[in-house]
Amino acid sequence: MKKIITLLLVVSASIANAQAYKGKGDVKAQVGANIQSGGTGIFVSGDFGVGENMSIGFSTNYLLSAKNTYLSVNETTFAIEENKPKFIDRIDAKARFNVNLGSVIGLDEKMDIYPGLDLGLRNFGAHTGFRYFFTDGFGVFGEAGIPIAKYSKKDDGFKYYNNQFTFNVGVSFNL
Secondary structure (H helix, E strand, O other), X not given: OHHHHHHHHHHHHHHHOOXXXXXXXXXXXXXXXXXXXXXXXXXXXXXXXXXXXXEEEEEEEEEEEEOOOEEEEOOOOOOEEEEOOXXXXXXXXXXXXXXXXXXXXXXOOOEEEXXXXXXXXXXXXXXXXXXXXXXXXXEEEXXXXXXXXXXXXXXXXXXXXXXXXXXXXXXXXXX
């Protein structure tokens, strides 16, 4: 019984020290799943605190399970062709800017809400996310993103990969 009580005290003390965003100099890393229409994959991001409530960073994702093929008509031969997604069709990379609002709106220090903007290989977009830290170094996150301005008007073929509503969920780390 003493061991259980000691363990509960240690765990609760480590949870009490958890902070979702600490301000300037804070470094976060996130790894998780990317979910979108037509595919799922891996999401990785990093955020670096540049002010009391601002951070900049990067994100990238790679679709592991992408819709394997689509049919198109060859304009020269008028034959129907089967196309498969290439590496460049499956990957996206973005620079991002976040406004960390957890402390501004009075959330518990273990929680943070962060809306932001991102500039990527496929579009200029917006995202919003939520982090919750269980300990000082480990937490979970959920994030949704949408394109504001697409670089290509075409949404045929594989152009819609990483250029639509996306949802990311996974684990977050303080570094």
